[in-house]
Amino acid sequence: MSVTETALQALLRAEGKRFELSTWKAENEQLFILVPPARWAEAAAEVYKMGFVHLLNYLALEMPEAMALVLIVRQSREGGRLFLRCHLPKDALRADSLAAVYSGANWLEREIYDLFGIEFAGHPDLRRLLLPPDWVGHPLRKDYAEGKVYNGMSTERPPREGKKP
């Protein structure tokens, strides 16, 4: 039995009912788990306790129906990977912060907030990370519309006269 299968079984045995794990699969020493948004921080804390202490990546992606949050963590000793995922409805882009569980998640959550506008409840310092503080909107959203002017600078460059664009 592989490392991730053992971990998955342990997770299902201990937490399956409590977390309402709706979808999961294991392949190539990788575990994919979908949790409901309300259980996001709780599930991450449980996963951390199981030895997945190495935060590899933390990202958001927009799907047609929902916004997905993906946490990718790794077992420090055995090397198995776990993809923890939740789907946030687009009218309630809010999730619990994982900064208390994985301290590396602090800036990653700020980046997700900056570019996708997902708010993390309980984050110690939820400010924009990359864009200037006075920026309007969250540019990696599909419905983001760029303004014509930013701080007096035009955001468009007209084509040169006599040249085809």
Added chain:
Amino acid sequence: MDNLLNRLPDNILFAKVDELLAWSKISSNWYLLFATACCGIELMQTGGPRTDLDRFGMIPRATPRHADVMIVAGTITYKMASRVKLLYDQMPDPKYVISMGSCANCGGLFQLSYSVLKGIDQLLPVDVYLPGCPPRPEALLGALLKLQEKIKRERILVQGEALR
């Protein structure tokens, strides 16, 4: 050198004050050591021994208060734009700006991005545009020589087209 000076007779040279001022400016264009992207690597290379800017009196200065020329080498994001303006405002007059590379000229590769300024001429007055992505050190040297030509034609005391 000493012998050469002794061999020459005493001389008087006549020149217009404006031309003399322009002449005195062309060979000490200290540039601001400032780069934001890969053009900065070529800028460093231009200061190296092969192109050797020092022979034109151009030396890098780490503070804008000593600099005459600002070489905007690289992509300028909207967040960086206010900092670039701050650096430019701190430079003493007369000051010149070289826009180095496609990104500084028009946004270049990142022109469709939401965060990149589409050309620094929306922010500062630009004297020389240098195309390339990134331009080679020889090209930057050419731009600096073009700037020298421009300074040579400058007239400060008498404004107007008549004397140009």
